[in-house]
Amino acid sequence: MELNSLLNFTVTGRFLRYVTIDTQSDPNSDTIPSTEKQKDLGRALVNELIEIGLHDAHLDDYGYVYATIPSNSEKDNIPVICFCSHMDTAPDCSGTGVKPIVHKNYQRQDIILPDDHSQVIRLHDHPELKTQIGNDVITASGLTLLGADNKAGVAEIMDACYQLMNHPEIKHGTIRILFTPDEEIGRGVDKVDIKKLGAYAGYTMDGESAGNMENETFSADGAKLVINGISSHPGFAKGKMQSAIKIAGQIVAALPHDLSPEQTEGKQGFVHPVSISGHIETAEIDFIIRDFEDEKLAQHAEVIREAADTVLARFPGCSYDLQVKPQYRNMKKVLDRHPEIVEYGMEAMKRAGLEARLCSIRGGTDGSRLSFMGLPCPNIFAGEHAFHSKHEWVSVQDMQKAVETILHLCMIWEERGRRDA
Known part of the structure; x- marks a missing residue:
């Protein structure tokens, strides 16, 4: 199915709202979540999900957001899949008072951030900008990080929810939504209720370049x-x-x-x-x-x-x-036992018009631990770059491609429903 003609993207507007909510986590805190302000975004997401039509959306005491998109397929053999992103931003750089700026029609120029002219995003230092010629690049103003890690992923999943609820012609099975706190301090899935999710497979939206899927992490x-x-x-x-x-x-x-x-x-x-x-x-x-x-x-x-x-x-x-x-631990050990999870993700990116690349990540994601908790969970690009820094950026077009990828994934799982799921 060609999606471009169907979709009225909401991802950019959502992203610009979400990054202004301070959700920085704190490694020195013993509370769960580590900062109460993470729940501010959680509550906003729950309200939006309910407005979209996900009536079971809720925020639990630990700061996790859960929601469900019911199946609209006539098939009864479709595995439940989950999409996950984290709401917190890194303690490495301030996330207070983020002022996002959209630089339209990027043309290889250095991007001088207006609130601190010493902060310059140069093409030489960020070669991935070469893929963004003509695109709209979003940065912060020079005093804070942007928060694309991982509010780009949050916005993409939220837009995908909106599209699925407004386009019943996009066939899919039951979809679970999970937004987590404290990923940046290594506690992102400490209190996840795997039984409540009840999913066969998951996908975190927390990667970098468009077309990348990561099936391997550090241990x-x-x-x-x-x-x-x-x-x-x-x-x-x-x-x-x-x-x-x-x-x-x-x-x-x-x-x-x-x-x-x-x-x-x-x-x-x-x-x-x-x-x-x-x-x-x-x-x-x-x-x-x-x-x-x-x-x-x-x-x-x-x-x-x-x-x-x-x-x-x-x-x-x-x-x-x-x-x-x-x-x-390296999630590849788990994912290799469920090859279709990665295969479907690669196919979804191709259907979205991207060159799909399977990568290893020199780090970890919520999916690393989720995979060993019983939810095999590779990581799909969210478009975020230069994360944890004042030079962080993401493009509107990459976020839209991530939304398309999510929708294609939902359709692929519906097309190829498994009898043994």
């Missing part, structure tokens, strides 16, 4: 190294004090340079210290450990241990403790 561990030094009055410290802070600095310096994020790419993993805190007597270093192969995570943790052993050998009387905890 991830977190590590905490606690260093026990020896405190002393600094005026009488000679031969006595052994500063845990300085020991921590030496351990970080002892890590292999070629195992750092800034020196790796493709399928290479890394060990990355993300924070150091403490005082003379005790210091802590938090690490993230990443690789596409689960077995290598233990090897990378051993690198931290070896660096600590080497440094602590020079500080008699001091000690350390290293704790490693799993975070998420």
Whole structure:
């Protein structure tokens, strides 16, 4: 079915509204969600979903939005599928007072952001802009991130809901909608009710370039190294004090340079210290450990241990403790057991007129953990670029193509209903 002639897109207007709602998550908070303001967007989405006709839409106590589009197909063998995006924005860059700007008919120029002229989005630094000639590019004003990660995905799913409810000629099975909080701080699916979703397959809309689908993510561990030094009055410290802070600095310096994020790419993993805190007597270093192969995570943790052993050998009387905890695993192991989920996604992008590309992502998505919770869930492009920064951008046209991709996916699952679903 040719969709372009049918659709009156609402995705841009929705996106421009959503990004003005501050939903930044907080890794230092123990609440669920980590910030109450994430529910502000959740409540707005529920109201819009009910207006569209998804009458079961609701926001739960944990900040998750659930909704259902009933099947309009005569078939009774269509698997339930779910579309998911996260509502929070990253703590890395301010999300307060976002002012979105639409730069129409982009023509390769540098984009100078008006509220801080030192913030310039240059074609040289953002080569993906070469694919946007003639398109309408949306940025923030220079003081904040934009929030396309992942409010572009939210807006695309919302527009797809609107289209499905207003175009009954688009045949589909039962569709579940899920919007999550706290994805940016690694807690995005901690309280998801998989039984309530009742879906066979899911798709997160949280990827980058139009036409990309990601079926493989990093596997991830977190590590905490606690260093026990020896405190002393600094005026009488000679031969006595052994500063845990300085020991921590030496351990970080002892890590292999070629195992750092800034020196790796493709399928290479890394060990990355993300924070150091403490005082003379005790210091802590938090690490993230990443690789596409689960077995290598233990090897990378051993690198931290070896660096600590080497440094602590020079500080008699001091000690350390290293704790490693799993975070998420490469979803490819699950998706390879359900090849049709990825195949249908690739076909949907092709039907939307895109060159479909299967990719690996040097990171994780809600889909990483959802896949291991019983909901196989690859990641489809949302059009977001330069995320977590003041240079973040997305194009109107890429968001519209994402909406088309969602609609084609719904139709493909309806066409090829499974008897064993």
